[in-house]
Amino acid sequence: MELLLVRHAIAEDAGASRRDHDRALTPVGIERFTRCAAGLASSGWRVDLVLHSPLLRARQTAELMTPLVRDESKIEAFDLLAEPPDEALLAAVERRGEERVALVGHEPWMSTMCAWLAAGRPELGGNFAFKKGAMARLEGPLRPGAMQLLAFVPPSIARRMDVAES
Numbered sequence: 001m002e003l004l005l006v007r008h009a010i011a012e013d014a015g016a017s018r019r020d021h022d023r024a025l026t027p028v029g030i031e032r033f034t035r036c037a038a039g040l041a042s043s044g045w046r047v048d049l050v051l052h053s054p055l056l057r058a059r060q061t062a063e064l065m066t067p068l069v070r071d072e073s074k075i076e077a078f079d080l081l082a083e084p085p086d087e088a089l090l091a092a093v094e095r096r097g098e099e100r101v102a103l104v105g106h107e108p109w110m111s112t113m114c115a116w117l118a119a120g121r122p123e124l125g126g127n128f129a130f131k132k133g134a135m136a137r138l139e140g141p142l143r144p145g146a147m148q149l150l151a152f153v154p155p156s157i158a159r160r161m162d163v164a165e166s
Helices: 026-043 056-063 087-095 108-121 122-127 154-160
Strands: 002-008 047-054 073-076 101-103 136-140 148-153
Touching: 002 108, 026 056, 026 154, 047 056, 056 073, 056 122, 101 108, 108 122, 108 136, 108 148, 148 154
Parallel strands: 002 101, 047 073, 047 101
Antiparallel strands: 002 136, 136 148
């Protein structure tokens, strides 16, 4: 399996007047992540399915990933991405039967999941700087410690991959 872990793009700040669930992407977040997705697409990255946390900012980020998805109907909410990663999440992803899957979620869970899948040690998640819009590409069996980390792409690098900008 190929797995793309994605932290949502830049979103509105948390505030007393706004529920965390309803925080939207900022115009800068939308512009920058659109360029990230275009950069990955121009480099040949593709996914068969995008699963995203039900929080607004993750859904909006997933929707910006359409250049990477073969079928736009394959962008779906996935409640387990609004919680710490666990075996139930892995089993649910695997049951989908897709070969290339993107998971769009939040920190600290994206870095925890990356460390858990690549090294079998979720406590090493702090070693992965999942800035907003960052991505990690892994490959292998969807089990803790069994996946190989192929690429860790900060958003600034993904934007530079966009050959259409050159």
